[in-house]
Amino acid sequence: MQDNLEILEDLRALAADGPQAAPDRVGRQLLGEFRARRRRQRARLWTSMSGAAAIAAGIVLLLWVRELPKPAAPVPAEIEAEAEASFYPLPQAEALPEVENAMVVRVQLPVSSLRSMGFPMDEERTDEVQAELLLGQDGLARGVRLVQ
């Protein structure tokens, strides 16, 4: 009890001396901590805003890309290239315009007709064979190959 009274008297004396300021060192620490806290808050704010902007940009890009026409020309061409390259080019087609669109038809014909087209066949053969003709956009034969 006596101790409490002494403490109370000391506090009253201290209050009577006027307002007390914190030491400079404590003030600088508090100010530094306060500024650091502000920086962290700003960083969090910018991170949030950037994320939101990225999400919004992604949505816009997605919508835009979906509206674009699909690319009409898928790539490599092993099959068609193989097909066209497998035909024997006919001398009659030497001077014809380049093929743009072609149609391949299967025909049956005497060997003599094949020879007439310029396809090298044994002169002794007189039978019939099945062959495929590569017809250009003009319907004229550009190439021929035998059907096995």
Next chain:
Amino acid sequence: MLSKLSIISVAGLVASSLFAQGPGRHFGGPGGGDFAMVRAEFGISNKVVPGAPYTAQAVTQFTQTLPGGDHIQRTTTASVARDSQGRTRMDRSIATVGAFSATAGGAARAIVIHDPVAGVSYALDPASKTGSSMQIHARPAGSEEGRMRRSTSTNTAIKTEDLGTQVIQGISAQGKRVTRVISPGQEGNEKEIDIVTETWYSPDLQVVIQSKTSDPRFGETTYQLNGLSRAEPDPALFTVPAGYAMKERASFRAPAAAQ
């Protein structure tokens, strides 16, 4: 070897009318033909052209003058179409192929639909309502890989002339004349042979609108797209009509060797 074959081709053409016959089919002679159509197999497109639709009638006329002064004349037509996506359709009469004519009774018409968007090519026989489909892959623009090599005579001089630009059926077309010169003796010929090809190409449509080839060895060929329309074709043209029995074609066979 090709040159020899070229020289005998005219004789062979005439001689072919004398050759006959397979079981149940008559080649050559009155009412006969040079080949019998079996079926359309598939289509090939050397480039995909989106954004330039058109429809037209393709008319090809082949004329050959025989040594006696007589003429062999064949005309073949096709309905052609391309839509904005680059899908193409060719509906062709196969009654003749150049100087060669089909036997009566065979398939006289074939349809090929080339759909690079779906990656499939259809070949249809309207007479039997049958057809086949095959997966395709369009070749990159400008790619020459795998293209069929051309039969080119050795030592053939080639001269190219620019014919300028003219409007054909309302379409601007660029003209080019290519002259291939076969020197005397090169194919056993006494005089120089000039093979002349004129083409009129539309850069907008990316197709040849008109062409003419004069080859003294074989004859003269003219090709023209008539009734050109740049309106979008009916989408139904690029699908298989109902009622067709379709089968899938797996792959191409290896080329057969000459025998």
